[in-house]
Amino acid sequence: MAGRVLPSLPQYRKDGVTRRICATVHLHDDLARDIDRDLTGDRLTAIGLTLGINFVAVARHARVAVRRRAALDRQLAVLGALFLASLLVALWSLLAGGASLVLLAVYGPLGVLVVTWALVHHTQARARDAAQQVFRGADRPETLVPPIEQAAETRLHELKRSNVLPYADETALVNPFVGSGKRLQEREVIWGPMDVSEPAEGPGGTKLPITDFDAIDLHTYVARHMEGISGLDGLRTRNRLYVLGSNAYLLPELVPDRAGRPNPHVPKQLVQAGLQRPGAGMRTHLCLERVGEGGRLIVSMYLRAILARPSLSWEVAAYAIPPLEARFHAVDTLPLARFDRWWSLVKYATGHTWSELSGAPGRMLERSRWRHDNDRALRKLRRKIKNQHVIVDYGAATSLREQYGDWDQAGYAERMDALDYLVRLQQGVLTATERFLKDHNVDTSSFDNAQKIITQNYHVNTVNGPSIFGAGGTIQQNSGPQGGGPQGAQGGGGKPAPKP
Template sequence: MVHRQLPPLPRYRKDAVTRRLCAAVHLDEDFARQVREEFVEDGMKAHGLSLGINLVAVVRHARVAAERMDVRDRQLGWLFAALCTAVFLWFYGLVSGGSVVAASGCYAVFAVLGAAWWLVHRAEAKARAAALDVFESAEAPEKLAPPVASEVETRLQELQQKRTNFVPYAADAERTTPFVGSGKKIKEAVWQPIDVSRPAVSPTGGKLTIKPFDAVALHTYVANEMAHIAGLEGLRAKNRLYVLGTHVWQLGPEALPDPLGRPRAQVPKQLVQAGLAQPGAGMRTYLSLERVGEGGRVVVSMHLRARLHHPSLTWEVAAYAIPPVHRRHARVDYLPRDGFQQWWSLMRFATGRTWPALRGAIGRNHRRGSAANRRARQLENMRKEISKRHAVYDYGADGSLRDRVSDWGEMGHSDRTDSQDFLHRLQQGVLTATERFLKDHNVDTSSFDQAQQVINMQTYNFSGDITGASNFGNNGQINIGQGPQPGPAGGGPAAGRP
């Protein structure tokens, strides 16, 4: 291969999507609270895979952002009570003729409004500064926010993509796909059967003795060799046990240490192998091949399962893709960085949002408190049902954070062609690895050659098989840490942000 000396072009940062989401939680209050509720609060549901993002970093920043808004709203709630008192004194003084009381009330009204304006301005300034810092800094994003509780940190570390080998999926997903959170289905098929009962012919013309093998050995071989065969840098291959959420408890403490808590994300490899050799009820092991595109914009995955029933071998194959992040989370691209524009933008924001934020503070505080209490009561009632009445609970995940923040409208031409290339390389890599494995075990591959011709006719259509929009845009923004990128300002403040 020829290596030319060429000038480097700007590239996506490897953690671009993680940084974008870390910035988004500071600028989108609803999003920050959703992330904190899902990953920090107590619960029993399993989490989806952290495909292409650093969950530790996103959750840390979400916790900081949500707490900042909680403090602001509590202070605004007190100020609104003070405002009501000041208005009462003002009108009482006007009605009763007490000029001193009226003047005091009038001054107090303006003082409260000024304090509220300052609180809104300060909170937004901190949010923008934190968003720009994590988006552009050379420091790792998880180091720019303090850790969350130790038990949460441990759970998030287990959820890292390269470590997770156990995925409980929600019972509702059984009707469609167990691969919750992997995005939209591109292709699902069972490949042409391959006869593995005939021994290969030796160079001298005699029959070789077939070396015994099982599906576990085949999966292990493909997982170890795929990165070299497919030629895809950063390809991750992991055998994972997918289990129906209502059946998790049957695996015992190795998968569910506490029936009133969340299931583990890592289980002993013997359980993973058992799900391949002898699958249980709603329990099957798949080899997940995952490739994260440039900067994490697109995540492509292929889930395979070897079905080895003498005398034939087939591969069950499902391909999925997650598109770029929704434009809603791109507001950081268009924030003013310095100078008069930054000052004026903050002034205008605080002036326009102070009264709505002040007026609704008490109601927001009450609704959030009521919602938290309701979630706690529901969780406690469910735990009572499990411990006292032995109720069956669905521990399965119903999606992933990366999938929920994606938008097929952001899928551009390069994203589609790169994804198609990834899937074709993965498919060819699996076929090549399978052929080498069979030859190593002295199996005649003539049946494989015939099956390969049929399998190679399959295509991966990113505008037909996908459930969703068929006309994709090309408006994703590049994150290379060099300020805002050109493009229309489409990432305005999120609805519900005071």
């Protein structure tokens, strides 16, 4: 019955993935360190697509967690020095035999351990409170912590509407769509060719004049109408220029300073040029992104219209990113009851007191060494760019969202959603193409024949081929070459410029 009134079921938060990441950086120091370096550190390589994540919020929470860890290590280093001093006094008192010194020797190291225990307990309690606040609170995640450097936040804001992405040279043999997850179909495909040179018949059997169009017009039409045709509310569409990382310097609008990072935007005309007439390692694709409930799943389809008259073809690739890996769900199980929370913190502090105390100098040294090595490598590479005209790979190798996805966390609902989104996107592209051709008075008989073949083959490959669904629709492990490793904060590897 139309207009039926039903109760509302609980829904996932739209920013659920952002909140999980913001909460988890407070609980995992290594994660906070890596994300802080990736998003705000000095670098020459591009940062991968945001894909539904609020990078500003994540960067702010990662910075707070990094600073909390650094402050704790400084305090622990002082306590460690006091502990060693008290042990030396204990040894000397035993040799000297002074009663008062013996008491000091006994209680000195013990007192340091008690203070360390209390400090570890307090810091962990603060970290858990911060994680609970961002995960369960009503306030926007970015408002709960102080901002970071304005320049860094501006760059992260701009990434949300990026229309260009340099991709790392190492991914060029696989695909340019870095950070988009695992292929949903067996392989990238070409739909067509379809003859678009024959005019459609009008009233009385007369031939209608074909309205002139190009690939840019077709991309624009599909982008504008795909959400309504596919029924995928919230579908994000954008033409994006993909550039081979080592060729990025050829576009001054993309890399205005060869010793700096690439821009997230280029003029619209360059994006259109990459579709009409691709450049050296530069092609424009129409990117369709559908974020599932709460951001748990992301399905992306990449299209490129190849209009070589009299034929039209579609280059098509589809990818999916699964839910976050298991450690991002630890915030769900943090104890909330007063006694349970107290006992959990007591056990944590007791089990980590000695490792925290003894490991503080090593952690401080590691951070200092990494900063020194990273800064030195970047200075060296920038000198080579300036003096030797070395070519740098500016491309991104992955995305933060892909990096921490895990198909083992995808259940039946996520698998079926991925399949549903894929089928809707596939059919939506075909429907939009057919309507576009009819609007431009093109005879669609060739398109109709191609569509039958496309629909039949595409469904078979998706369900039964070696895709993420596997044989029988079971999820396979995400072991593709584009998964896993962290985005390096360092600049891309250099190689000598070719001679003209």
